[in-house]
Amino acid sequence: MAMDTIQKRLLREVADLHGIPEGAYNIRSDGKLAGRNTTANIDIVTKEDKPGIDIIIKDNTVNQSVHIPVIIAETGIKDLVYNDFYVGENCDVTIVAGCGISNCGGQESRHDGIHCFHIGKNSKVKYIEKHYGEGTGTGGRVMNPTTEIEMAENSYMEMETTQIKGIDDTIRNTTGKLADGAKLEIHEKIMTHEKQRAETYFSVDLDGVDCSANVISRSVAKGDSVQVFSSMINGNNQCAGHTACDAIIMDNASVVAKPELTANSVEASLIHEAAIGKIAGDQLIKLMTLGLTEEEAEEQIVAGFLK
Amino acid sequence: MIELRDVCFSAESAGVKKDILQNINLKIDERFVCLTGPNGSGKSTLARIIAGIVKPTSGQIIFDGEDITDLTITERAKRGISFAFQQPVRFKGITVKDLVTLAAGKKLTTAECCQYLSEVGLCAQDYINREVDDSLSGGEIKRIEIATMLARSTSLTLFDEPEAGIDIWSFGNLIEVFQKMYDKIQGNILIISHQERIFDIADRIIVVADGQVVADGEKEEVLPVLANQRPTVCSVLTEKVKKED
Ligand SMILES: Nc1ncnc2c1ncn2[C@@H]1O[C@H](COP(=O)(O)OP(=O)(O)OP(=O)(O)O)[C@@H](O)[C@H]1O
Ligand SMILES: [Mg+2]
Numbered sequence: 015m016a017m018d019t020i021q022k023r024l025l026r027e028v029a030d031l032h033g034i035p036e037g038a039y040n041i042r043s044d045g046k047l048a049g050r051n052t053t054a055n056i057d058i059v060t061k062e063d064k065p066g067i068d069i070i071i072k073d074n075t076v077n078q079s080v081h082i083p084v085i086i087a088e089t090g091i092k093d094l095v096y097n098d099f100y101v102g103e104n105c106d107v108t109i110v111a112g113c114g115i116s117n118c119g120g121q122e123s124r125h126d127g128i129h130c131f132h133i134g135k136n137s138k139v140k141y142i143e144k145h146y147g148e149g150t151g152t153g154g155r156v157m158n159p160t161t162e163i164e165m166a167e168n169s170y171m172e173m174e175t176t177q178i179k180g181i182d183d184t185i186r187n188t189t190g191k192l193a194d195g196a197k198l199e200i201h202e203k204i205m206t207h208e209k210q211r212a213e214t215y216f217s218v219d220l221d222g223v224d225c226s227a228n229v230i231s232r233s234v235a236k237g238d239s240v241q242v243f244s245s246m247i248n249g250n251n252q253c254a255g256h257t258a259c260d261a262i263i264m265d266n267a268s269v270v271a272k273p274e275l276t277a278n279s280v281e282a283s284l285i286h287e288a289a290i291g292k293i294a295g296d297q298l299i300k301l302m303t304l305g306l307t308e309e310e311a312e313e314q315i316v317a318g319f320l321k
Numbered sequence: 322m323i324e325l326r327d328v329c330f331s332a333e334s335a336g337v338k339k340d341i342l343q344n345i346n347l348k349i350d351e352r353f354v355c356l357t358g359p360n361g362s363g364k365s366t367l368a369r370i371i372a373g374i375v376k377p378t379s380g381q382i383i384f385d386g387e388d389i390t391d392l393t394i395t396e397r398a399k400r401g402i403s404f405a406f407q408q409p410v411r412f413k414g415i416t417v418k419d420l421v422t423l424a425a426g427k428k429l430t431t432a433e434c435c436q437y438l439s440e441v442g443l444c445a446q447d448y449i450n451r452e453v454d455d456s457l458s459g460g461e462i463k464r465i466e467i468a469t470m471l472a473r474s475t476s477l478t479l480f481d482e483p484e485a486g487i488d489i490w491s492f493g494n495l496i497e498v499f500q501k502m503y504d505k506i507q508g509n510i511l512i513i514s515h516q517e518r519i520f521d522i523a524d525r526i527i528v529v530a531d532g533q534v535v536a537d538g539e540k541e542e543v544l545p546v547l548a549n550q551r552p553t554v555c556s557v558l559t560e561k562v563k564k565e566d
Contacts, residue, residue: 232413260413300410303372304424304469305398314423318414318452 017048020116024085027146028112031081039081040067045093056080056107066096066128069109073102073134081110084127089119089153094126103134103166112144115155115181124156131162133169133196141173147180154182161188165196167222172199177212178320179205186214192253194222202231203320206239206267213242220253220282229257234316235267244272249282258287262319264312322350323371323402323477323509328380330366330532341366342532345380349511352503355523356513357547363532364513365407368479371511372404373397385476403473407481407513409466411454417465418449424469437468440501442494459486467498476508484516496522520544 017025021043025031034049038056041049052058055075059068069080086093101107117123133139147155163171177184190198198218206212218227227247235241247255259271273286293315301311330342342363356364369375371382373394381390389397412420421437422429435445441464451457453465463486470478487495496518499510512519520526526543528536536546 294410296410297412299374299394300406301423302394303374303398303402303404304473305395305426306423307395314415314419315412318412318416318419321414 018087020087021085024087024114024116024146024148025083027148028085028114028144029081029083029110031083035079035081037079037081038069039083040069042082042084042093042095044086044088045091053078058082061096061098064096065094066098069097069099071099071101071105071107074104075102076104076106079108079110083111084113084125086113086115086117086123086125089117089123089151090121092122092124094128096128097130099129099131099133101131101133101137101139103136105134105137105139107138108140108142110142112142112146113157113159114146115149115157117147117149117153117155118151119149120151120153122154122156124154124158126158126160128160129162131164131171133163133165133171135166136168137166138170139172141171143173143175145175145177145181145184147182155180156183157181158185158187160186163188163190163198165190165192165198165225167193168195169193170197170199172201174201176203177205178203179207179210181212182210184212184214186212188214188216190216190218190227192218192220192222192225192227194225196222196225198225198227198229200227200229202229202233204231204233204241205236205316205320206233206241207236208239209237210239211241212239213244215244215246216257217246218248218255220247220249220255221251223252225251226254227256231259232261232319233259233269234262234264234320235269236264237267238265239267240269241267242270242272243288244270244274245286246274246276247284247286248276248278249284250278252279252281253283255282255284256286259289260287261290262293262316263290264292322348322385323511324348324383325367325371326381326383328367328370328377328382330363330370330375330377340532342370342377345532345534347527347534347537349509349525351524352510353499353523353525354509354511355519355526356511356529357515357520357526358529358535362529364529365481367529368404368481368511368513371397371477371479372402374404398475401475401477401508403470403475403478405466405470405478405480405483407485409462411457411462413452413454415453416449417451417453420453420465421469421472425472429472434472437471438465440471440498441465441468442491443468460488463487467495471498471502474502474506474508476506478502478508478510480510480512480514482513482515484514484519492516492518 055072057070245257271288275284328345438445536543
């Protein structure tokens with residue numbers, strides 16, 4: 015496939031790709047398939063009934079990766095896809111998704127991705143998702159990702175989701191359902207500015223014995239932006255759940271943090287922490303005594319916080 | 322050289338005006354100067370005034386001949402003033418290497434950065450990529466704070482109780498760090514301390530009590546005054562002076 019510089023840049027931003035990736039991949043560009051590769055263990059099949067793909071990973075697939083970036087460079091594209099991941103048993107795989115929108119036009123560009131993960135027994139999945147927007151147009155850049163995670167016995171999933179600037183409006187929904195011994199680790203990083211709005215909702219059902227979830231969000235809200243973080247953990251068995259939201263608020267921004275814990279078992283151990291505040295004055299002062307200006311100090315603190 | 326001319330600082334606490342520093346006049350150009358005095362006497366406030374963190378109510382601050390009273394923290398830092406805090410600041414996500422690099426003001430190789438950490442007795446490999454956050458112990462973060470001062474190497478360095486939290490086994494090394502620092506940059510080093518072993522290396526000791534300089538001179542001249550301060554200052558020292566009597 016031939017890519018122009020905008021497409022190449024978007025790919026680099028969302029998937030760290032500097033060209034065509036190794037292993038299995040599926041690249042979707044402006045609502046159309048732009049490249050696909052399958053391997054002996056990882057199959058990618060176009061859905062018949064609705065837009066999207068099935069990614070099927072065989073049992074015992076280890077040290078392999080799948081890249082499924084979506085890029086939108088035309089203005090006015092409204093893209094909706096359903097991606098289903100079927101990860102077999104005893105796997106150890108990395109899945110890199112992500113969406114980049116470059117909108118220089120006047121119409122809204124939008125991508126709604128619905129990702130369902132079915133993770134087999136004893137499998138380990140690292141899922142990296144990055145959302146990126148750019149462009150000088152007046153048209154909005156909108157993304158509404160939904161992620162549903164179903165985890166079989168003793169499986170492990172680590173989800174890293176990042177959205178730094180560029181997306182005007184986002185509502186992200188993530189749900190998890192964990193069987194015995196399953197472990198879910200979610201790390202979210204968000205930065206909004208200007209008039210952007212980001213809402214994230216997590217809801218995790220800890221159904222199995224000794225399953226656990228850790229949902230951590232770090233965010234920075236600048237300008238007139240608004241963020242809502244809601245994290246619901248339901249402990250239905252002997253399990254452990256922890257959720258933490260740590261937000262830096264600047265300018266005229268507004269941040270809402272709504273952790274919610276429900277224990278339906280005396281053996282459930284659930285913790286939530288939420289902290290919202292401006293950059294600590296002594297942090298700014300310390301960096302200024304090292305010779306940084308106040309703006310430089312602020313930049314360093316924010317960059318470190320979201321690293 | 323740093324000079325304080327008639328520096329006063331007062332602040333309001335619980336609706337009552339309190340004079341925290343009164344008419345401080347000092348000219349400091351020695352190698353090691355130790356600033357000591359009882360808790361709450363105004364030592365840290367004085368250091369914060371020199372670094373520009375606190376604005377004096379009145380008075381002037383002259384640094385290397387320039388009146389810096391109205392300069393910002395950043396401008397003073399750029400002129401060559403460094404300040405190691407009594408309570409070092411913690412940052413989420415900023416690594417030890419990031420912080421030392423920011424202090425140096427230029428890109429550092431890993432080897433250079435490790436060198437600074439080794440000098441303060443930290444095994445560099447273990448620390449360089451750690452975050453300067455709550456996970457560091459009190460002694461570790463104090464040492465990192467000192468390492469950033471080495472990386473800055475400016476003509477005036479203020480240390481606010483650098484030995485606090487540093488185990489006694491490392492105390493000798495700490496003194497070596499100051500000595501090496503002086504050999505390298507020949508800058509003035511002002512150490513706020515309650516420790517007799519710091520007094521021993523100081524060329525001059527300034528005693529502050531209730532916001533005023535109550536003694537100023539070499540160790541022998543100053544010790545008797547110190548002994549008359551509140552007993553909380555240093556009981557060991559009091560005993561020693563008595564013995565010498
Ligand atoms: N901004 C302020 N407002 C009110 N009181 C203050 C302010 N800054 C300092 N103080 C008070 O001034 C006094 C001197 O404080 P400072 O921190 O300088 O003491 P110190 O000599 O460093 O003491 P220590 O040995 O305990 O570190 C204290 O009583 C402190 O509470
Ligand atoms: Mg103090």
